[in-house]
Amino acid sequence: MTSISGDEINSLDVLLQQLAMTIRRQIANIASAYDLTVAQYLALMTIYRSDSYCTMSELADNTMQISATMTGIINRLENRGWVKRELDPSDRRVWRVNLTPDGKHQLEQLEAERRKLTEQVLCQFTTQEQQTLHALVDKYLAITIK
Amino acid sequence: MTSISGDEINSLDVLLQQLAMTIRRQIANIASAYDLTVAQYLALMTIYRSDSYCTMSELADNTMQISATMTGIINRLENRGWVKRELDPSDRRVWRVNLTPDGKHQLEQLEAERRKLTEQVLCQFTTQEQQTLHALVDKYLAITIK
DNA sequence: TATTGTTATACTCTATAACTATA
DNA sequence: TATAGTTATAGAGTATAACAATA
DSSP: OOSOHHHHHHHHHHHHHHHHHHHHHHHHHHHHHTTOOHHHHHHHHHHHHHTSOEEHHHHHHHTTOOHHHHHHHHHHHHHTTSEEEEEOTTOTTOEEEEEOHHHHHHHHHHHHHHHHHHHHHHTTSOHHHHHHHHHHHHHHHHHHHO | OOSOHHHHHHHHHHHHHHHHHHHHHHHHHHHHHTTOOHHHHHHHHHHHHHTSOEEHHHHHHHTTOOHHHHHHHHHHHHHTTSEEEEEOTTOTTOEEEEEOHHHHHHHHHHHHHHHHHHHHHHTTSOHHHHHHHHHHHHHHHHHHHO
């Protein structure tokens, strides 16, 4: 027994913060090669993973921001041709935001690059280690969100 | 065998991003109760953990930002009494940035609050799970930084 | 000459409050 | 009345480039 439980939690806490900042910085670096900010990348990926369109509210909720902020982010992405807005015919207060074909294509390129970098890290873990890490992070998120 | 290695890496990748954003959001929430931004919190904690003072370059390196950005962050913290600048007598190009007594006191309060929240999550892990997570995140960071 | 840090500039993010349009 | 989204506004972060002071 080399450490007290409180100490272990403390150093794990510090390490998790470092991990969070490192991952965010890596996203920032790759996104900036496509002239995107982290906030723009997160909005685009939210739409991409939804597999169809997102409303402004869904984007705000998913990226944990308020709708006024999202308006600015989507305005800039729309001006640059990454996304387009379309009115929801069944509720004309709602905008459906979707990727343009070009936006989707570029985003897939960016993601392929980013995943290659992540793979270079994760492939140095055994399958067992990957699964263990997955389970532990899953548990962390489940508790946090609850 | 229920999953291919590539799939496991993909879903782990997504999960790690979620973790990063969740941790950052938690920092943002607690810091804002002290009227601090995430960038300000990170600068303050960098000084706090250094256990003495930091130079502007050290702050910029540690928070992965350029020095021009750090100038603005430290200016605002100085104006509000969290930190103070002192010239390094042995190299007068260098500023030594340190916490004020009041800044240190407030930061310790903030950290106590934040750690309590983290503990509420991590205490639901067994000691074994904590140590395993620690080791895996350690490994991740070691590979990434290398 | 090289290094440390600041200033000027431009753009983006962020949150609050007030607002419009639709349900 | 309630909801979806925008606009106006103000403050903060971010990066680039040019700069001053010191080594």
